[in-house]
Amino acid sequence: MRNWIPEERGRILAAIVAAAGTVFVRDHLALALLWLASILILWCQGELRSAIHFLWRIWLPLASGLAIVWGLIVRGSPEYPDARGIPIGLDYAAITSLRIAALASVFQATLLPLRGFQRVHFWSRLGLPPSAVAGIISIFDLWPEFVRRVDQVVAARCARGLMTDRRLITRVRQIPFAFRTLFLSSLDSSMDRAVRWQSERLPERLVKAAASRGGSGSISGSFAWITLAICWVAFAFRHHLILNP
Amino acid sequence: MVQILTRFFVSCRDSRWLQRHRFHRIICFMTTVSASLAPMSVKTAALALVPLGVLLNLGIGTIVHLLKLPLFVDAVGTILITLLIGWRWGAVTGVLSFLVGGLLVNPVLPWFSATQATIAIVAGIMASKGWFRSLPRTIVVGILIGICAAIVSAPVIIWLFGGITGSGSGFITSFLLASGKKIVESVILTGLSCEPIDKTLQCLLVFWLVKSLPERFRTKLAPLGYLRQNTTANA
Numbered sequence: 380m381r382n383w384i385p386e387e388r389g390r391i392l393a394a395i396v397a398a399a400g401t402v403f404v405r406d407h408l409a410l411a412l413l414w415l416a417s418i419l420i421l422w423c424q425g426e427l428r429s430a431i432h433f434l435w436r437i438w439l440p441l442a443s444g445l446a447i448v449w450g451l452i453v454r455g456s457p458e459y460p461d462a463r464g465i466p467i468g469l470d471y472a473a474i475t476s477l478r479i480a481a482l483a484s485v486f487q488a489t490l491l492p493l494r495g496f497q498r499v500h501f502w503s504r505l506g507l508p509p510s511a512v513a514g515i516i517s518i519f520d521l522w523p524e525f526v527r528r529v530d531q532v533v534a535a536r537c538a539r540g541l542m543t544d545r546r547l548i549t550r551v552r553q554i555p556f557a558f559r560t561l562f563l564s565s566l567d568s569s570m571d572r573a574v575r576w577q578s579e580r581l582p583e584r585l586v587k588a589a590a591s592r593g594g595s596g597s598i599s600g601s602f603a604w605i606t607l608a609i610c611w612v613a614f615a616f617r618h619h620l621i622l623n624p
Numbered sequence: 625m626v627q628i629l630t631r632f633f634v635s636c637r638d639s640r641w642l643q644r645h646r647f648h649r650i651i652c653f654m655t656t657v658s659a660s661l662a663p664m665s666v667k668t669a670a671l672a673l674v675p676l677g678v679l680l681n682l683g684i685g686t687i688v689h690l691l692k693l694p695l696f697v698d699a700v701g702t703i704l705i706t707l708l709i710g711w712r713w714g715a716v717t718g719v720l721s722f723l724v725g726g727l728l729v730n731p732v733l734p735w736f737s738a739t740q741a742t743i744a745i746v747a748g749i750m751a752s753k754g755w756f757r758s759l760p761r762t763i764v765v766g767i768l769i770g771i772c773a774a775i776v777s778a779p780v781i782i783w784l785f786g787g788i789t790g791s792g793s794g795f796i797t798s799f800l801l802a803s804g805k806k807i808v809e810s811v812i813l814t815g816l817s818c819e820p821i822d823k824t825l826q827c828l829l830v831f832w833l834v835k836s837l838p839e840r841f842r843t844k845l846a847p848l849g850y851l852r853q854n855t856t857a858n859a
Contacts, residue, residue, distance in 0.1 A: 484732060562704075563836070573668050
């Protein structure tokens with residue numbers, strides 16, 4: 380299994396090839412294939428939950444909106460301004476929705492399965508300095524704490540009776556106060572943390588530790604992923620040319 | 625002097641002999657104290673502020689989501705970091721926010737990274753000329769950033785999203801499309817009508833935050849970014 384996991388640069392290169400192809404491809408089958416392949420990769424690496432979350436919470440409303448606007452309201456496609464009709468509009472909405480789904484899944488399949496030291500190794504192999512790598516890694520660990528703090532700030536304002544009703548104007552007025560509390564409390568702790576990290580040379584030690592453990596991928600895996608991405612692009616353009624000679 | 629002391633304490637702390645000694649804890653404490661007294665380097669400030677900026681960009685989105693408001697408010701961290709430590713770090717904050725946001729919140733966000741970089745550049749240029757000094761000037765900066773953001777994000781919205789991004793502005797785009805306007809016109813008009821309001825609100829928020837920044841942070845960060853040019857009137 381380890382042989383099929385690509386190295387950091389192979390992972391990025393394969394994702395760039397696939398994403399670039401996705402932007403220009405206008406073929407349902409090719410886009411659906413890429414989407415399914417990315418979902419399969421996510422499933423194999425135990426990240427299917429994130430893909431489903433995206434599909435349910437973001438993609439489905441977006442796809443519905445596109446279908447309503449282009450299929451029912453405009454009844455046409457910007458690619459063919461002279462042609463009119465519900466099927467043409469729905470076709471454009473379907474292509475766009477598939478493209479968004481494919482791009483999102485490629486991004487998720489590229490970066491989401493990386494964990495712990497793999498993440499450190501990934502960013503440092505891309506040429507980022509140790510302090511930048513430490514900064515990026517800290518975001519992932521601080522995010523859950525930050526979300527909790529956001530909830531606390533909003534809940535505290537409600538409990539103090541500062542949000543007496545749920546009117547839009549009352550809710551808008553909360554933003555600066557909630558934001559200020561959040562910012563000043565986080566600034567203090569993040570400054571202390573940065574000074575401590577720098578004095579303990581934590582960024583350098585972190586990158587060294589990740590380098591000593593080595594990356595999670597192999598060259599054969601990188602080669603396989605890049606080849607698959609190139610094959611998919613070739614298939615997509617060929618299939619499109621067969622359908623639209 | 626403080627830097628020399630810090631280096632001395634760090635070398636003492638790292639020595640094998642002292643690590644076995646009972647004074648090692650005191651040496652560690654002294655290292656931290658001397659490091660916190662030393663003038664802040666851009667590297668240390670970036671290490672502290674870039675993750676915070678990213679979290680603010682993503683966190684304020686969460687607040688907006690919790691309060692169910694029809695706004696984006698996703699570049700406050702970018703503008704703030706630009707003002708505090710310069711446009712390069714602001715751009716890094718913006719791009720990282722959308723990359724990390726792509727993993728944590730919404731995987732289509734990374735496609736708008738160029739918009740964040742543009743926001744940082746425009747905010748940096750304006751801040752270097754002291755345009756965040758007063759409220760009316762800040763509003764002008766907000767409008768300008770909004771116009772630039774609308775122009776930069778339009779190709780992505782048109783090419784990748786077919787004009788509809790799933791946000792509240794999608795209703796305006798669909799209305800314009802239904803009225804017979806072309807997709808390019810509709811998206812640019814929507815952007816120009818929504819983005820300046822959103823970005824002005826964010827610039828005002830940053831203006832207010834910078835004003836409420838404690839003096840010790842202001843002194844530490846003043847040599848690094850554009851605080852000096854923009855706080856003279858408020859101080």
